[in-house]
Amino acid sequence: MPNQKIFEADKTNKLIRINFDLLDNEIEIPEDFITFSIRKRRTYVGIIDQIVDALNETYDSVQHKIIIPMISIASKIHEEEDYTETDFLHDLNTLLINDDLIEAISNHVEETYEVDLNDNIKKSNNLNEQLLYKDSHAKVILKASRLIKITAPVFCEFIEVYDIKNDNDFIFNLVKTYFEHFSSDMNIPNKLYKLAYSRVAKTQYSDKMYWSYIASRAIDINTTSKRFYKRLMRNILIKLEQNRSIVSFIHVVLKNYMKYELLTNYDIHYDSKNLKQTDKDGLSEFDKLEVKLLRRDEGKVIINRLTVNSSIIALCRQYDYDISEPEFRYYLDNVRVNKVQNNLMQMFYADKFGCYNTLFSSSGKEYIMLLIIFKKWLKDNNFPILSKLVVGQPDMNFKPDRISKRKFMEKLIESEKFKELHENQYRFITQNLLDSNVIVSLLSTLTSNTFIELPDYEKLSHLENLDDLDFNNTINEKIGSVAQELINFIEII
Numbered sequence: 001m002p003n004q005k006i007f008e009a010d011k012t013n014k015l016i017r018i019n020f021d022l023l024d025n026e027i028e029i030p031e032d033f034i035t036f037s038i039r040k041r042r043t044y045v046g047i048i049d050q051i052v053d054a055l056n057e058t059y060d061s062v063q064h065k066i067i068i069p070m071i072s073i074a075s076k077i078h079e080e081e082d083y084t085e086t087d088f089l090h091d092l093n094t095l096l097i098n099d100d101l102i103e104a105i106s107n108h109v110e111e112t113y114e115v116d117l118n119d120n121i122k123k124s125n126n127l128n129e130q131l132l133y134k135d136s137h138a139k140v141i142l143k144a145s146r147l148i149k150i151t152a153p154v155f156c157e158f159i160e161v162y163d164i165k166n167d168n169d170f171i172f173n174l175v176k177t178y179f180e181h182f183s184s185d186m187n188i189p190n191k192l193y194k195l196a197y198s199r200v201a202k203t204q205y206s207d208k209m210y211w212s213y214i215a216s217r218a219i220d221i222n223t224t225s226k227r228f229y230k231r232l233m234r235n236i237l238i239k240l241e242q243n244r245s246i247v248s249f250i251h252v253v254l255k256n257y258m259k260y261e262l263l264t265n266y267d268i269h270y271d272s273k274n275l276k277q278t279d280k281d282g283l284s285e286f287d288k289l290e291v292k293l294l295r296r297d298e299g300k301v302i303i304n305r306l307t308v309n310s311s312i313i314a315l316c317r318q319y320d321y322d323i324s325e326p327e328f329r330y331y332l333d334n335v336r337v338n339k340v341q342n343n344l345m346q347m348f349y350a351d352k353f354g355c356y357n358t359l360f361s362s363s364g365k366e367y368i369m370l371l372i373i374f375k376k377w378l379k380d381n382n383f384p385i386l387s388k389l390v391v392g393q394p395d396m397n398f399k400p401d402r403i404s405k406r407k408f409m410e411k412l413i414e415s416e417k418f419k420e421l422h423e424n425q426y427r428f429i430t431q432n433l434l435d436s437n438v439i440v441s442l443l444s445t446l447t448s449n450t451f452i453e454l455p456d457y458e459k460l461s462h463l464e465n466l467d468d469l470d471f472n473n474t475i476n477e478k479i480g481s482v483a484q485e486l487i488n489f490i491e492i493i
Contacts, residue, residue, distance in 0.1 A: 006067070007055040009048045014039035016052060016153045023067065036074065036153030040160050040167065043235040044152055050241070054149040061104040066150070069095035073154055077161050088158050089174070096151060102181050105150075109142045112242045130194040133247050140188055144178040145240040152238065171234045189233070192250075196232060197225040199254040207258075228257050308362045311352060312369050321376055323369065327457045331391065332368045334454055341390050345374055347490075381492065385477050385485050392451035392475050451475045 008017045015035040038044045044051065059066055073091050076083050117135045155174060159167045179188040200221050204211055211221075236253050240246055278284050316323065349370065362370065371390065378387035453473045 005052070005056045006059050007052045009052045010035070011045075011048060013037075014045050014048070016048065016055070018067065018071075036070075036157045037160050038153060038156040041152070041156055041171075044156065044238065047239055050239070051149045051152055054146055055153070057108065058101065058104055058146075058150055061108070062100045065098060065100045066096070069098070070154055074157060077158050083162075085162075085164075085170075088155075092151065092154065092174075093177075096154060097147070097181065101147075101150070105143050105146045106182060109139055109146065109242070113139055113142070114243050115245055117245070117247070130191060131198055133191070136183075137186065137188065137191065138246050140179055140183045140186055141192075141237065141246055142240055142242065143182040144175070144188070145237045147178045147181065148175055148238040168230070168234060172230045175233050175237065192232060193225070193229045195247075195250060196229040196254060197221070199251065200225045200228060200258065203258055224261065228254060231257070308353070308366050308370070311349075312366065312373070315352070315373050319373065319377060319380070321373060323372055328365075328368065328372065330457050330460070331372055331454075332365070335368060335371065335391050336393055337367070338394055340394075341371070344386065344390055344489075345370065348374055348377075378489075383485050383489060385475075385482055386489060388453055388475050389451055391454045393454065394449050394451055 004019055004022060006019055006022055008019055009015075010017055013035075015037055017035050020034060038048065038051075055066070069091075072095060073088070076091065077088070080087075113135070115135070115138065117133055117138055155171065158164070159170065164170050176189050179186070204221055232250065232253070236250065240249065315321070375387050375390055378384075378390065451474065453475050
C-alpha cells in the first residue's frame with residue numbers, strides 16, 4: 001500500500017505503532033513491544049499526527065538507526081525488572097540520540113527554515129539582548145522541538161510503565177538538555193525563562209488587583225514565571241512547526257496562560273449593588289456595605305491603637321529613651337508631617353508593627369512620639385543626615401529641580417556601600433532595589449528639594465532664650481552622601 005508509513009498513529013487508543021510489515025526481515029522484533037503509549041500526556045495526544053510525521057521523515061533519513069534503538073529501549077522497559085531512571089536516560093542519550101539522528105534533525109531544520117527573524121530585529125526597538133531572538137536561536141529551538149517529537153514515544157512509554165509520579169519534572173529536566181546537542185554556546189533555556197518572565201511582569205500593573213489577591217496564596221511574579229517556563233518546555237516546544245515565527249507563537253501561548261491564570265483560574269468576581277432599592281429599615285445595599293466596613297475598620301483601629309501605644313512604651317524601654325514632656329511639646333509644636341518623613345518612618349516601623357500602614361491609624365501625639373524615637377535611633381546609629389531630614393521641613397518657597405532617574409542611579413551606584421552590598425550580600429536583589437519606584441521617588445524628593453533644619457531639642461539647654469534658635473538653616477547634603485546613608489539604613493532594617 002503506497003500510503004503506508006513505518007510509524008502510524010492510533011488515535012483511538014492514543015498509541016504510536018510501528019508498521020513492521022514494511023521493515024526488513026533481518027530486524028528481530030518482539031511481538032509484545034510494537035506500540036508506544038502517549039496517553040498520559042494529553043498535550044502530546046493532541047499533536048500525535050505531528051509526532052508521527054516527524055518520526056517518518058526522520059526514518060527516511062536514518063532508517064534503522066532510529067527503529068532499532070527505539071525497540072531496544074522498549075524491550076528493556078518491559079523486560080528488565082531493575083531498569084532504573086538512570087539506565088533509561090543513559091540508553092536514550094547513547095542509543096537513540098546518536099550522531100546520525102542529530103545530524104538528520106539539523107539538516108532538516110536548516111534546509112526547510114525560511115523565517116527571517118534577523119530582519120525583524122533591525123526594525124525592533126527592543127534593546128534587551130535576552131529578549132531578542134535571532135535566526136540562530138530559532139533554529140536551535142526548532143531542532144530541540146523535533147528531537148522532543150522523536151523521543152516522546154519512548155520517554156512516555158517509560159513514564160507509563162514505571163508510573164513515574166513526578167512526570168512533569170522528569171520531562172522538563174530531560175528536555176532542558178536537548179538544546180546542548182545543537183549548540184554549546186547558547187543558553188536557550190535562560191532566554192526562554194527571560195521571555196516568560198517578561199510576559200508575566202508586564203501584567204503586574206495592568207492586573208494589579210489580581211496579583212494582590214493571589215499574593216495571599218504565596219503566588220508572585222517569580223513563581224508564576226518559573227511555572228510558565230517549565231510548562232513551556234514540557235508542553236509547548238513540542239508543538240512548534242517549521243516556517244512559523246516561534247516568538248509570536250510563544251507570545252500568544254504565554255498571553256493565554258496569563259489570561260487563564262488571572263481571569264479563569266481564580267474565582268474573583270463582583271456583586272452589583274442596587275443604590276435605589278431599600279429594605280424595610282430604609283437601607284440600600286450600599287448602606288449595608290458601608291455599615292459593615294465601618295464596623296470592621298473600627299475593630300482594626302482599636303487593635304492598631306493598642307499596638308501603637310504599647311509599642312511606644314516598649315521601644316522607649318528597649319532603646320533606653322526618656323522623652324520628657326518639654327521635649328515632646330517642642331517637636332509637637334514645630335514638626336509638620338511630610339511625605340519623606342512618613343515614608344522613612346513606615347520603612348522603619350513596618351517590621352516592628354508587622355504592618356506597613358499602622359502609622360495611618362495612630363493619633364497625632366502618638367505619631368510625634370514615634371518620630372522622636374525614630375530620630376533618636378537614627379542619630380545613635382550614625383545616620384546624621386537622615387536624623388535631620390525626618391524632622392526637617394520642605395521649604396515652600398523653593399522651586400524643586402527634577403532629577404532624572406538615570407542621574408540619580410549613577411550617584412547611587414557610585415556609593416561605596418552600594419558596591420559592597422551588591423558584591424558581597426545582595427547581589428541578586430539589588431537590581432530590584434534600583435527598580436523600586438518608592439526608593440527612587442524618596443531619594444529624588446530628598447535631593448531635589450530644600451529642607452529647613454529643625455534644631456535638636458538638646459540645643460535648647462545651652463540657650464537662655466528660645467528666640468536665639470536659628471530656624472532658617474537649610475540642610476545641604478550631596479546626593480551621594482544621602483544615597484549612601486539610605487543604603488546603610490535599608491541594610492540595617
